[in-house]
Amino acid sequence: MVNIMLRFLFAAFTSIIMGLLFMGIGRKFIARIRRHYAGPFYQSFIDVIKLFSKKSISHNWIMDFGVMMGFAGIIATIIFMPIGPFNVFSQMQGNIIIIIYFMTIGYLGMAMGVAASGNPNATIGIARALTLMLGYEIPFVLTVILLVFANNSSLLQVMVVNQQGGFMEWNAIRYPFAFLAALIALQGMLGEQPFDAMIAPSEIASGPMVELSGKFLGFGFLQHAAQIFLETGIIVNMFLGGSQNFFIFFAKQLALYLLTVAVSGIFPRYRFEDAVKFFWMAPTALAAIQLIIFII
């Protein structure tokens, strides 16, 4: 039991720390596209500590409860994801369908918390985020289905094991169209441009975060960091062969994240219904084509 708890804490802290680190590196990376330097790579850690050291307001208990639930949802999802060679549970628990659904509890918690703040800007942001979610889940689920069929298992661990034969065995090489679809879906999941309509500062004043202050915003920050870790981790496990080495695993995640950051650097944001249309056209078609090729 203690063992499990320690493993749990390890997974939780790894995800937060790595997520914050990725955020910092991502900020430095996009700064180069924008021709400047940006802060140090550990800037995100400072930001989080500062946020937790600030006083904050909330409007009611649901707001307190919601942000905690949002963060807990993402952390709980990470527990089920293999982090390199590390699994919290010794039995196979990395069920991709559970993971997809568990992610939702994070969104629900955050959405509930910020909606309880009673600010229409936040609610518009949530409405946009949920609509976008309907968009990117479709191509993503198609790729998930493809991999479940290909591996005859819905466990992430099995998918990782099946890709251990080297570079050419990676699902990204085997199923390039599906990989592309998943990458586009990842862009949407992380809410980077062009799919950042939900936070759009110039439209709805940073949307869901509008009323978050102090530690509430800190939770939002941590949730985003963990989400970066989680979502890149899922794609790495699914398509890039996971890894038996922590550092290679993190490096793959970082590479994926930097790719999304680079794309976000040169695109403005879609209107969200256009984004949904886009998700249902190009990436869905790619994933479906790959699925049909696989079935045939």
Added chain:
Amino acid sequence: MSEILTFMGMEDQYKKYELFFGPNHPGMHGNFSYIITVEGHTIKKIDPDAGLLHRGFEKLVEQRLWMQNISLIPRICVPEPDINEAIYSIAVEKLMGVEVPERAQYIRTIILEMARIGAFLFGFGGIGGATGLYTASYWTFADRDYLLDLFEWLTGARIYHMFILPGGVRRDIPNGWLEKLSETVDYLQKRLYEYDRLIYNNPLIVKRLENLGPVTQEDAMKYGITGPNIRATGIKYDTRKAVPYAAYDKIDFEVPVQTAGDGLARAVQKREEFQVSLDIIKKAIQQMPEGSVRAKMPNPLKFRVPKGDVYVKLETAHGEHAYYIVSNGSDKPYRMAVRGGSFTAGLVYAQKALVGMRIEDVALWMATMDICPPDFDR
């Protein structure tokens, strides 16, 4: 009947909600506010709340000497301050009947065009900021700094130069400044193609801007929408051509026109005018005559302007900026009314144009219409 009406009012209360777009909203350019009544995601009513930047310029100029005002008025329009000095100087010259030396005219032209380019770069960045393409803002603001450095060399200040005075300009161009200017113009020319790739050929920007608040020619004329925005509707009118001032009558340049009048046309129009401004500066550098830069003027502290009134308007990046100046023959202006370039667009036309648009379009609409709050708050 009244009961039904109150019931409908109540119903309205539940159906609609209000959003405060500004003053401390990231999408708002400057200190200004729209109170937007929204149903769903669509704007049903818009009510401007101006005056947050009001300083009472029209009163302040009446309390200062003619010459003192030069240091005050650039602050009326912050992104493009030089235009204020130019209008004021031209107005005073017209009232006094002073001839400005040709070299000063050319220097004025260069200054005005540089300010114009700076404002355009600001506008490009604004489009970037409004659509989430922050790279564009980072690039354009950095490139604008090259111009500001030149201004600093020439005038000693980055933003408020107070360089154009009644009778000419403050001082002559320093050595090497024109060469540096040519280099900068070449650099900006090169960067313009980068902006094309980043902004104007970006399919998502095109998608966002297309059909964004199209302005018809009739509306543009009736609502006093001016400058690049009226040319984007297809009206080929440019104050620099039609009522020339400075050295514009001696420099040959084309006036680009778009036809659609929508957000994309307005943005592309500004991109084209950016090109034109670069060309004008190049030509002005080539044609730059020698000579003095200031006409002989009386002692600034005792300077009186003959009785009369004049309306002077100049072309700026966000429309026609104009002053109506009345002198009663004393050492201070009797009255100066400011027509901000975006007064009508931001306060009146917005109430019509934004209705039916979506929330996400407000910031972008403001960016493409170049709403500049300081010039209508005065």
Added chain:
Amino acid sequence: MILYSFLFALLTALLSLFIRREYNYIRWILYSAVLASLTFLIYTMNGLWGYSESFKLLSVGSVDFSLNFKVTPLSWLFSFFTTGLSLSISLFSIVKNRHEESERSIGFFWLILSVCNIAIFLSADLLTLFIFWEAMTFVSFFVISPGWTKSFKAVNYYFILSILGAFAMLVGIFFLYSKSATFNIESNIAQLFVLYELNSPQAIFITLMFVLGFFTKSALMPFHIWPAEAHSEAPDDFSSYLSGIMIKYGLYGSILFLVPLFVFISKFSQTQPMSNHIPLFSHILAWVGAITSVVATFLAVKSNDMKRLAAWSTVGNIGYAATSIFILSSMGVAGGIFHIINHAIFKTAIFLSLAAVKYRTHEREMHRLGGLAYKMPVTFLTFLLGIIAAAGIPPLNGYASKWMIYQSLLSGRFPFLATMIFLSSTGAFMYLFRALHSVFLGQLPSKFDDVKEVPFLMQIPMYILMLLMVIIGIFPGTVLLPVNSILKSMNMEEIKVTYTTMYSMLSSVDAPIVFLVFAGSFAFAFILYLIGKPRRHVELLDNYTAGQDPKEFGLTREMYHFALKFYEPFEHMFDKYPRTNTKEFYDSFERKINETGSFIKKFYSSSPRSAVYIFTLSIVLIIIYGWLVW
């Protein structure tokens, strides 16, 4: 015993009519007591598989028409859960109907309905099934439109469809009877199998008749419009009964009759051309289910009436269950049954919390509500857990059945069905969150400033339902083990399941671990929350208003609440496509039905007697038709 209990219940119902209006609540306590005893009775039948009772109705010549009841695992599971849920709803109704005098006959009919409900589940032959089915339709008609005039139009469509479906089923039953000379279900399945083997087109006709009967009742695709009308117009507490329980009869019928038939055919078929196509036919039915769920999802996103939204959600969930059932794998059938049970629980919870909201506020348009969570925390929690379960989010019961549905779809290699189910599931999250926000979160309109939580008696069923959702979520085996015995009784392969763990071909889920992980993460988050500097509560209108003082602009809380047209741009996304399957079509359809049915409506609306008259006349006609064909 079954019959006596029915008679006892009916007698109590009749007696209750003599209780005076002022003592309405006594009547409801009586009903609750009856329902409790019925629940207990059914509970004691657990394991008495095969116990049967018969009651002879009449003999026509040598043919006996009798009511037959039999306890099977399937019937037990359904009757136990539905009766238990009706008990909790009736507890809710004790307070809710305390003052509502106009609806005094609801309880009476409701008890009759509960009897019909148990009878439908326990019926051992098709005739019994049909009789109670039809009785249920008529009685529910009286409950949905109380006072005979109000909401009559809304219920019209439901009623016509139900009657049509029931008659279609009757035609099927009599056709089969003409071949097999018995109403017994197993014999009739065997008879139908023989017809298929003979390549008789009658077989398809009969099957289609049954499909029509079941699909109209369960509101599957071409008939999906009625729940939105009927469920939203019914009395609030009855809506939960309609949506949680009554809509399941069609699926129950499918599991009872169609699924064994299809499984039987695909197992023992001699590869005759017609029976060869049965898997395809079943697959088409699964697609109908999937399309139903997607369409219902999109319609739910558009609706602004909270009860209507919940009704559409019901249709969507029925769609999942149908999809799962009709892929005919044991995992699918188990998942379908599990989802039906789960849906009954969480949808009852959702409808009860909405009824509680309406009880306190008398509003049902979502944009006129808001912020009630701060006033009614228990109701809010019930609704929250309900939507978590409905959206299939761990660790509540909904995810367990959804997980099984996905596993069955994926192991059966139905990628596009799975995608459609997923689409509607994500969509479900979308519209359910919208309801959560619009009703419970956001700004509280000032007119609800002194709204209180519902009385404790009304909270009890909510607590029960919440507990049920959590328990089934942590221990899915509590339902899945009985489901396993159902599979066994249907001669299907059993699924591998323990009290805590579900296994499939692709993976397994350990439900308590899922719960513990979430609890642990929440504890982790809570510790972080405690580490941070303390927060203070501020008023709802002390909010980001871009620096503008709300007082200066006379901003009211109502004016700062975004609830109407929540997904407006998304709703307009499909505007430019021709709307063949959406409301316009149904409006015109409904209009036509109304036009053609206006003649019949006259009879129905004039007096109940004429309705019964038409009913008997139709039965006689159908019987004559059956004799002629024979």
Added chain:
Amino acid sequence: MEQREIILKIKENFSKSEVKVFDEKQFSVFADKDDIVRILSFMQMIGFQQLAIISAVDWIDEKKFELVYNLFSYTHIQQVLVKTKIERDNPKIQSVMNLWEVAQMYERDVHEFFGIEFSGNDDMRPLILHNWKDKPPMRKDFDSLKYSNEIYGTFKKSEEV
């Protein structure tokens, strides 16, 4: 049309008005207060599409307010200032918001700063100033410096910061 022709036309229709030419692109017309709506609608008819600004001048010695309607024509490229004078004690004039919608906002502005009433224009909520209780600030007899010192105070070094 040339400037000359326009002026002739104005003279034809409004014989009482005085015309003063500033240069070849700008001239002003002085009209009677009661004529102002007619002359402006006439100007709009002959092609002055744009109402550039409405401003007022406080001629305190004459006890008059001068209102200046500034029109521009894209067809003739002519700027015209249509002026009129009204009594300072009872400043009231017909609104022109039916001719140009922008006039509404300009009139609101002038009303706020000069206290001139525009009959026919109902929406006269304060636009720029906050909680203004004094006389309209642009009037010549309003002392801005005194007001500022009175309410915002002057800078004293002794005060602790």
Added chain:
Amino acid sequence: MLLTSTNEIKDNGMERILNFFRKKSLWMLHYCTGCGAVELPPTMTSRWDMERFGMGPMATPRQADLLLITGYLSVKSLKRVIYTYEQMQEPKWVIAFGSCPINGGIYYDSYSVINRLALYMPVDLSIEGCMPRPEAIIDGFTKLMKAIEKGEAVGYKKYRENYEWYKANQRNVLERTSAVLKEEA
């Protein structure tokens, strides 16, 4: 009169440690109150790159630590600025740009612009210049960071302690009920 001065309410103990993180992550509110805001985009973007110091613009007052008064404040703005300041969460700081918030600057005789900001809200730092150049702005930021680290930038505490005094001053300007200048007979 102010009741407490900065020296009496310095940060100590744990706060000093946290101040280290606070100074490294100053988030300013994206609010252009006056003309000094025109120098903020260059300061934020590539050339002067404020992000090096961990500073960045934030959308709403709830999220921000730092309120920049970029130049003159009209009375109408003052009301918004105060409302915004009160919505910000402690610890919070105010930087005033240019000479206008100190004594009215060039607008000393304007009827619409307040002359001295420190009367209405605590100012932690003033940056000289009209308008301050980006270098000056960044210099000001680093000075504020030093002050924060030393625990001296405690304007928000001063505001809390002297709340009534500040409120009275604000009411004097914002909630007048009668004319300021008496009509001369």
